[in-house]
Amino acid sequence: MGAVASAALLFPLLAAPSATAGPVEPEALQKQFATAAARRGVPQSVLLAVSYLQSRWDAHGGAPSVTGGYGPMHLTDAVTALAEAPHHSHGEEDARGDESRAPRIGAEPEIALPTAAELPARLKTLDRAAELSGIPAEELRTSTAANIEGGAALLAAAQRESGRPLSADPADWYGAVARYSGADDKATAATFANDVYDLIRTGETRTTDSGQVVTLAADADIAPATGQVESLGLRTADAGRTECPRTVACEWIPAPYEEFGDGDYGNHDKGDRPESQDIDYIIVHDTEATWDVTLKLVQDPTYVSWQYSLRSSDGHIAQHLPLKDVGWHAGNWFMNAKSVGLEHEGFLTAPDSWYTEAMYRTSARLVRYLAQRYDIPLDRQHVLGHDNVPGTVTSTIRGMHTDPGPYWDWAHYFQLLGRPFTPSAGPEAGVVTIRPDYDTHRPVYTGCTKAGEACAPHGSGAVRLHSEPSAEAPLVKDIGLRPGGQDSTTGVNDTGARASTGQQYAVAERRGDWTAIWYLGQKAWFHNPKARPTAVNARGLVLTPKDGAAQIPVYGRAYPEASAYPAGVPVQAVSPLPYRLLAGQRYVVGDRTPGEYYFAPVFDTTGHMVVRGQEEYHQIQFGHRIAFVKAADVRVSRA
Structure with missing residues (x-):
């Protein structure tokens, strides 16, 4: 995470x-x-x-x-x-x-x-x-x-x-x-x-x-x-209250729900999912810590929490929260309230510190189980990396975390999930699914061990996005990460010009070996030669601003309108991000959801409630991270 x-x-x-x-x-x-x-x-x-x-x-x-x-x-x-x-x-x-x-x-x-x-x-x-x-x-x-x-x-x-x-x-x-x-x-x-x-x-x-x-x-x-x-002569692990498929080994190591002074408590919130709210997302993290350290941290009431940890050496799973409860892991309360967090033992900035097949396999089985239990589609609009979770408002964008990063093998993971990324449309399709060959696709990243220094060559599931159809052209800009308008970089933690395996984008233009997609309000080009494609053609729904609108706002969370909040529950701002979705641009549509806010500010759960509005939102693949737009602002069509 x-x-x-x-x-x-x-x-x-x-x-x-x-x-x-x-x-x-x-x-x-x-x-x-x-x-x-x-x-x-x-x-x-x-x-x-x-x-x-x-x-x-x-x-x-x-x-x-x-x-x-x-x-x-x-x-x-x-x-x-x-x-x-x-x-x-x-x-x-x-x-x-x-x-x-x-x-x-x-x-x-x-x-x-x-x-x-x-x-x-x-x-x-x-x-x-x-x-x-x-x-x-x-x-x-x-x-x-x-x-x-x-x-x-x-x-x-x-x-x-x-x-x-x-x-x-x-x-x-x-x-x-x-x-x-x-x-x-x-x-x-x-x-x-x-x-x-x-x-x-x-x-x-x-x-x-x-x-x-x-x-x-x-x-x-x-x-x-x-x-x-x-x-x-091995021990019998305490399966306790675990919620896992029978094909994996799970152990119950609970995260604490404790008060510790000054009205503070930790390290999660009690909930009643899915009765209170649907669980729509599964979020993949890496721990950035060894197994023993990870368990110590999640058992600390002053720290944060997630639902499951997975050990690299043998795929062992520890569950820390009942699935009905809400973990603090994604950095976005709307996403926390509607997701399950999976922490994988690993390190983003040490790509050659690789993940074992044992862990990939048990993780995939756990995800399949969760998807079936909560009717979560097995696609990259619902199975997200922590690096795909949007900032809540403009001020939080730069602080959002970037794991599991460009070296997580999404293609292999989705093969294990039984949902490989294959073409579903012809060569002139209006949507593409990013899909480079992980082992042979080796873009240079920097900053794994030292700022500006090239990382060791390594397979990657992410493509780099340029402002023009040329490898020499500057990378596209992310004004949320760099309000001054500077170009994005090749840094391993810089998500400003990156599209990852399984993510779907609307095609803006095709020119020779290059394909342009709509990305953060601009055209973004990636190298996609026919002889060695880095994307497959797909079909799907796309949206664009409604007729007559020059641009529409984009949000990092789908919160209700002010009139939906009852007395005693502070109204949460529906604050747009600094990006704009412009007329003529198209973005792939995910879920349609009513605005929701889970009010749970204190240890005593008596006053906790879900506020649900009338205004609805569409989830979209806007940049490397997802985003939300108001349904009333857009027109949806088939690509």
């Missing part, structure tokens, strides 16, 4: 190249898996499936994951990767985002970095692999062949320690796979193992980040010995 500022960030301290850098045999990685499996007595399908669930067989150029995991087998070495981090969030938003009470900025408490002895075993598997395999730790970090063999050695050791032979039958390795997850509870370990065996059943083929094609052959009839997890 960005409000969860990091007290500790996992960075690579070494700049060692990947073993796959430079020319390699087309099947080198496949052979490395086969060799390691044979040498360590592990079934090749088990080794491949475990690796896929951790890294999708990618090496990430030798950089560690958000939990300090290196290489295709995600061997963890947090002792080497752990370093003190800067605050990423690029802004000081009020996480609550409501002027009815004092802002909650969420200044994090001082939390000391853990020592090596304090780190859990799941964050130190690389040292264990070195001990078992005899391969130096440095080689395990930087060589894919060594990394794979180290992972195979860990699996073999887990099998032996369970008292079971190194069987050639993959079905006999369920307990060892569950142990490899690093989870300390039975449900999470079993969920990880179940995912591994689902992969073995279905098979998988993928081209990795080093250009290697790796194949896991399908074994549809495999029936693993699932009872083995009971012998691992």
